[in-house]
Amino acid sequence: MALNWKLVIDTRNAPALADFWAAALDYEVEDPSALVERLLAAGQLPADAVVDHDGRKTFRGYSAIRHPDDPFDPISGVGQGRRLLFQDVPEEKSGKNRLHIDVHSEPGTLDALIARLEALGATRVREIDKGPAGHWWVMRDPEGNEFCAA
Structure with a gap:
């Protein structure tokens, strides 16, 4: 069960x-x-x-x-x-999260998602480029918890 x-x-x-x-x-x-x-x-x-x-x-x-x-x-x-x-x-908070949330955008709307999350108080950390598989951003929420936006 x-x-x-x-x-x-x-x-x-x-x-x-x-x-x-x-x-x-x-x-x-x-x-x-x-x-x-x-x-x-x-x-x-x-x-x-x-x-x-x-x-x-x-x-x-x-x-x-x-x-x-x-x-x-x-x-x-x-x-x-x-x-x-x-x-x-x-x-x-201390150290890197061992568990995090991934937030997924609709195809072609990652920039809009990133802008909306930043307007809510998130910050960009770094972009991850996976070549043909696409890219995503590692971000932080207002308290510094890492999450990914793809």
Whole structure:
């Protein structure tokens, strides 16, 4: 039986990085505000465990995005399909990523994709030329995590 999974990415500012990747991938930022409000009202969640981001209450140090076509729990907002969870950690990023995301453009639109990602806060690192197989860019998201755009 196949397992359910999510990719967890350590960050210094989970909501900001979730916003970047949601825009980059055309995903949706999960909205746990109904669950957060319910837990606060029941006294099961302290107020200092909550932050307001873009007018919604969310769990401090966490933010997730999901594919817009995948199912999700309407109470918790948690996606039940393709999903990235961003969690704050105390240490800065160090070293090269051992796992990264590849973002694929439609044929002939790589330049437009690169421009859109840069407008969102990504930076180019280097171009990889594979000759007849094409080329792609190694880039960094706003926190310095490497990813490829092809």
